[in-house]
Amino acid sequence: MGSAVTEPIGRAVRTAIVMPAGMDAPPALLDEWQLDSSPLAVRRTVREIAARLADLRIEEALCDDAEMVLAEALNNIVEHAYSGQPGRWITVSVTQLCAALCLAFSDEGMAMPDLLPPAGRLSAPGDEIEALPEGGFGWFLIRSVVSELSYRREEGRNVLVLRLGGPVDPLLTA
Amino acid sequence: MDLETDVIGPLLLVRIRSERIDAACAVDFKDKMRDVTREPPPRVLLDLSQVEFLDSSGLGAVVAAMKALDGEATLELSGLRPKVEKVFRLTRMDSVFTIHDDAEQVVAGLAGAA
Numbered sequence: 569m570g571s572a573v574t575e576p577i578g579r580a581v582r583t584a585i586v587m588p589a590g591m592d593a594p595p596a597l598l599d600e601w602q603l604d605s606s607p608l609a610v611r612r613t614v615r616e617i618a619a620r621l622a623d624l625r626i627e628e629a630l631c632d633d634a635e636m637v638l639a640e641a642l643n644n645i646v647e648h649a650y651s652g653q654p655g656r657w658i659t660v661s662v663t664q665l666c667a668a669l670c671l672a673f674s675d676e677g678m679a680m681p682d683l684l685p686p687a688g689r690l691s692a693p694g695d696e697i698e699a700l701p702e703g704g705f706g707w708f709l710i711r712s713v714v715s716e717l718s719y720r721r722e723e724g725r726n727v728l729v730l731r732l733g734g735p736v737d738p739l740l741t742a
Numbered sequence: 743m744d745l746e747t748d749v750i751g752p753l754l755l756v757r758i759r760s761e762r763i764d765a766a767c768a769v770d771f772k773d774k775m776r777d778v779t780r781e782p783p784p785r786v787l788l789d790l791s792q793v794e795f796l797d798s799s800g801l802g803a804v805v806a807a808m809k810a811l812d813g814e815a816t817l818e819l820s821g822l823r824p825k826v827e828k829v830f831r832l833t834r835m836d837s838v839f840t841i842h843d844d845a846e847q848v849v850a851g852l853a854g855a856a
Binding site: 607608610611614632636639640643646647690693698700701702705706708709712713 | 762
């Protein structure tokens with residue numbers, strides 16, 4: 569049995585991505601990729617998916633955001649869900665919904681703490697060079713560009729779905 | 743991760759000869775930057791004009807490279823391509839670094855000042 573998480577306070581987490589209104593065309597699954605949990609496999613897969621999206625003449629800004637989000641989400645799975653251990657699997661599927669793209673990630677690594685995707689808050693950089701952060705940008709970047717996000721734990725797997733383009737989910741900015 | 747360096751008067755120009763600075767090479771990038779900036783002149787200019795993509799690990803590595811200068815030199819950037827520029831802008835790191843459009847202009851400016 570999956571332990572689904574629904575709409576915790578102030579954070580956009582849903583069990584399923586809601587189809588944006590007015591997008592009546594059936595979603596088209598572009599493809600599914602399976603990769604090893606290593607930074608080089610992440611690089612290869614991100615490049616491959618980005619090239620595929622460019623071939624489909626999807627709007628450049630959307631392709632660029634998708635490339636960024638793919639890299640950040642996959643790096644997080646490698647580093648956190650699998651603690652940097654290679655040799656485990658990750659799948660990514662990419663679905664096109666009219667002008668929007670849905671990226672769905674699955675892995676069998678550790679669950680996100682409290683079953684919630686990180687808030688990804690970033691404080692404005694100050695003048696102190698020594699105090700500048702060198703990490704923690706990943707979830708901030710993801711949340712900056714996605715229009716909807718959902719995470720659930722299902723039969724020992726993490727399922728993360730990110731939507732880019734289309735109307736922005738009000739919960740995201742809650 | 744390939745770096746090319748040139749010392750031009752008070753400036754160390756470091757050109758990245760790789761298309762991506764990502765999680766697969768961020769540590770290597772940091773190490774190589776540390777090697778080439780051991781005794782830096784007052785200004786270090788990191789030219790990113792060949793870098794097509796930079797992720798959050800790459801951004802962290804650039805910040806780490808600046809910190810490693812330990813106040814002995816400033817780290818400036820040039821040639822940010824659209825995807826790279828967006829990462830700096832979203833994280834507001836564009837306010838931390840002096841960012842030039844083009845490394846050649848900076849070098850030409852040095853010659854003009856001399």
